[in-house]
Amino acid sequence: MGPPKPGRKISQQAFDEMVKENMEDLGMDSTEALQDAIQTLTLQGVDLSGIITCTPGESNPVMECLDKLKQLNENWSDRNQAKDENAVNEIVELLVELNDMCKDKGSGNAAIATKNGGIELVISVCTKIRAGFDRGLVTGLKTIASLLHDLQSTEIFRESGGPNIVVDILCDGRQDVSILDSGFSVVAAASTGNEVIKESFMELKIDELIVQTLKEHNGGSIPNAYNAICILLTSDDNRVVASQVFGYARKFAKLGIAEVLVDSLQEGINSLSLVSASIALKAVAVNDEICRSVANHGGLDAILHCIDNSGVQCNNTVAIACCSLLSKLAGSDVNKCAIVEKKGMDRLIKLSSRFSDDPSVLQEVMSTISILCLRSPENAACAIESGAGDLAIQAMQRFPDSDQLQRISCFMIRNLVVRNPENRTLLLGNGIEALLRKAKGSHKSCKNAATDALRDLGLDNYNL
Incomplete structure (x- = not known):
């Protein structure tokens, strides 16, 4: 007989009853009963994610937080929804607490919150406090992003009308970079590994909203806009045979995203924004036409300048991101010639000499040179x-x-x-x-x- 198949589920009630039986029938103390239940179920291949594994009588901080937040949310609907700073401050404190507990993906807290209605609850809170309570809305959006950790959680988000609600919030808050950044963090988290949600956001014209946002605001102040681009254009849902992300990249390109991202590279406000913009631009550059359009907007000069600066500043993260982007753009034969004409070979070799002790940078440099030399x-x-x-x-x-x-x-x-x-x-x-x-x-x-x-x-x- 083979080992049990992993992924079997168990309800919270069944788990609690098993612990109780260990104590009453086998005479174990509470701690021993709990550990025995966990060990037994784990060996049987039962998925315990989302199960509250506390000893009987012990409270769980995630559940305590959700209970308090649920009560406030219910009470809010009975009030005249005029501004109530005290109520909002209390809600914000609970959202901060929940976010802090759930953003560590290894803690299992996000799974517990999800299994106990956390996503639906926080979405409901956001819809109620969105008018006039920007601080609460930003915190609520960040909390939603921290709760979205797997396919089940993103499906709950979709079934709760999450994409429409988030896009509406983004449209209403287009002048507030904090709302925009936290909102796009939800777009990225929800779209990860879920092709259906990617499609939902694209149908809601999230591409137009992202491009317009980056045109109106400094991209460095909204890094999650870059992250959203990357996730929307990544084929990462193994349920789907043919992803639509290639078509999405072309839609972004027609809206002028290449020029916008090149501008971000040229501004080069900080290394984080440089890396994020480089990764986003690489995700967009899916065909020869787009690669050449990047070059036509000064992209090659901007990237080579960033490569030079990364060597001077000894910033291997920027060096790797920019070399990787240059490799992608060098897939166009026209760009290959242009890169070499701009002393690209010499600049790459100079970069390698500055990072001679860093194999990760050397790999990217040699990969880029290899592509530049292909069929040439x-x-x-x-x-x-x-x-x-x-x-x-x-x-x-x-x-x-x-x-x-x-x-x-x-x-x-x-x-x-x-x-x-x-x-x-x-x-x-x-x-x-x-x-x-x-x-x-x-x-x-x-x-x-x-x-x-x-x-x-x-x-x-x-x-x-």
């Missing part, structure tokens, strides 16, 4: 002149245990030599064969890439 012998020759061959050799020597870096090195070497026989002689003379064979033998993930590189170096025994 002129660029491969330029890369060798800039020092790409030396970079590959030094990186492979310095980080022999990094399978990703070794694999990317193999890809770059292949693109440097496949159409450039003169580069083969140079790299072989500098000992690249031994490094490739070592990578091939040491890392399973490098086997095919190293074999291809050895073959394109012109070696007859490349399969050995």
